[in-house]
Amino acid sequence: MAQEWLRLYRSAVNNPKIQRLGLEAVGFWCNLLCLSDDDGNLKPVKDIAWAMRLDETVTETFLVTFQRNGLVDTLEDGSLRLHDWDDHQFRSDNSTDRVRKFRSKQRVSTDETFQPVSGNVSETPQNRTEQNRVCIAPERSPPKRATRWGASDPIPPEWLAEANQIRTKANLSPVDPALEAARFVDFWAAKSGKDATKADWHATWRNWIRNSRGGAAPNGSGRIPMGPA
Numbered sequence: 001m002a003q004e005w006l007r008l009y010r011s012a013v014n015n016p017k018i019q020r021l022g023l024e025a026v027g028f029w030c031n032l033l034c035l036s037d038d039d040g041n042l043k044p045v046k047d048i049a050w051a052m053r054l055d056e057t058v059t060e061t062f063l064v065t066f067q068r069n070g071l072v073d074t075l076e077d078g079s080l081r082l083h084d085w086d087d088h089q090f091r092s093d094n095s096t097d098r099v100r101k102f103r104s105k106q107r108v109s110t111d112e113t114f115q116p117v118s119g120n121v122s123e124t125p126q127n128r129t130e131q132n133r134v135c136i137a138p139e140r141s142p143p144k145r146a147t148r149w150g151a152s153d154p155i156p157p158e159w160l161a162e163a164n165q166i167r168t169k170a171n172l173s174p175v176d177p178a179l180e181a182a183r184f185v186d187f188w189a190a191k192s193g194k195d196a197t198k199a200d201w202h203a204t205w206r207n208w209i210r211n212s213r214g215g216a217a218p219n220g221s222g223r224i225p226m227g228p229a
Contacts, residue, residue, distance in 0.1 A: 007089055008033070017069050022202075024158030028052070028062045029071060032082060040085025042072070054161075061157040146197035151189035155181040159205050166209045175214040184208050 008030070012018055018026055031052055036042055043051075049059040063080065066072040073081050163177040184205060188196065198204045 017071060021065065021069065022156050022158045024161065025062065025065070025156070028158075029066065032066075032072075036082055036085070040082040040089065042080040042082065058157065058161045061160065065157050144199040146199045147201075148197050149185065149188035149191075149201060151185065153185065153189075155184065155205070159202065162206075163209050166206055170210050172210070173214060175209065175212050180209060180212055183212075 018029055021029075032042060032048070035048060035051055042048065045060050045063065046056055048063075049056040052059065063072060067074060067080075071083050073083050075081055160177040160181060163180060164174045167174055188204075
């Protein structure tokens with residue numbers, strides 16, 4: 001039986017291989033950690049899909065994306081295993097040292113006395129509040145830069161997965177996510193002028209799905225000359 005806990009490192013939030021795939025992919029990856037055995041081996045696709053309550057096609061799309069981005073390895077027998085499992089989920093773990101360090105840190109924090117900014121400034125509750133306020137001022141994120149959509153840029157799998165959820169919320173009939181993705185890429189890759197650049201392509205995709213007329217493309221080509229307005 002797999003052990004009840006595993007390691008999730010804080011540095012994962014800055015790992016480009018994970019974070020560039022989007023929040024839904026990050027959630028899928030965290031669920032894979034929970035579904036693996038103690039050696040990092042993964043269950044068959046149908047079992048993973050059932051555990052996450054996802055369609056098998058969507059599940060396989062996520063797994064293929066993770067394989068291409070070096071997050072999941074394919075073994076010789078065709079089974080899947082989480083990449084670098086042994087480096088991150090090593091078995092030895094001495095809790096005694098961790099508890100000792102935590103308690104020592106707590107004692108230091110309790111014994112510390114507040115130091116004023118200047119020797120000429122006396123410590124008062126108001127001074128302490130003002131100094132703390134300066135320390136926790138939030139950083140402002142830079143504004144997003146508008147970019148073009150390239151002909152070779154893929155639609156993230158989590159965008160495909162949310163397509164018909166968006167349609168359902170808008171009381172619209174379902175569409176074929178793969179077909180809409182082909183139309184979206186062809187339309188925006190060929191687009192020119194100032195309207196061809198967007199600061200938030202995910203929002204553009206959601207609007208595309210809401211405005212889609214659905215149906216098959218002319219001649220079964222998967223391409224149409226213009227997308228939704």
